[in-house]
């Protein structure tokens with residue numbers, strides 16, 4: 400469960416029970432004074448036990464522990480407030496910091512519910528969802544003075560290393576990766592994952608998340624990375640994986656465009672139902688509701704990409720948005 404990756408750098412696998420991601424890879428950079436923990440797991444007992452056990456085995460002094468949340472998803476920062484030293488920091492990217500400390504976060508679920516209804520998501524399914532979504536239940540306490548933000552190019556000195564902050568918008572607007580030039584090592588967070596595709600969805604604070612993500616991925620080809628350290632599952636060939644993910648989104652954009660061209664006037668809910676998904680269910684109607692919720696978000700992000708480039712348009716009738724190919 401704990402693996403030493405390099406001198407003073409450890410990977411801690413934190414289980415994510417009942418979650419298709421299975422585990423979170425948390426990384427500890429242990430220093431003589433301060434140490435830094437990158438990501439934590441959900442605010443949930445199984446995660447808490449695994450993380451605290453590992454930190455105990457590694458003799459980490461909690462009073463001197465800073466936390467870096469690569470982004471605001473609850474599997475990454477759920478336990479940050481419990482594990483951070485009393486006077487130490489929980490670092491986030493600027494945009495995720497803004498998001499987590501503003502009203503946007505509070506109204507997010509209401510905005511999303513409204514948006515999903517408009518995009519054809521059935522009201523009954525949305526109500527059932529309320530109790531299921533881990534982000535609503537296992538997220539961190541946000542009202543603390545420990546939160547602070549980092550910007551592109553900031554350097555964190557810890558464990559004898561200089562870690563450079565690299566902004567990687569797309570999966571969230573404020574996603575951060577860390578570049579360790581000495582070791583040609585990139586902590587890729589959820590920006591580049593190897594055996595699952597990072598979920599790209601719609602955000603009230605980010606237009607064109609797919610386009611933004613693809614631009615950001617292309618930029619990551621400029622780093623001479625030899626070791627990629629992702630937040631979930633295993634590592635792999637960094638450059639080949641970037642190309643695969645770029646191809647995946649080009650394919651998804653095309654698939655979305657083809658559905659809209661072939662069946663004009665569908666809602667996003669119906670468009671998603673006509674796309675291909677790597678989920679074990681006989682058909683769209685039998686998808687678990689939570690998976691449907693993620694699927695719609697992903698479909699909408701690709702629809703947004705086409706809207707931004709004037710390849711399709713939306714028309715609102717009777718409170719529902721319907722999509723058509725541009726003539």
Ligand SMILES: [Zn+2]
Pocket residue numbers: 470472570589
């Ligand atoms: Zn995430």
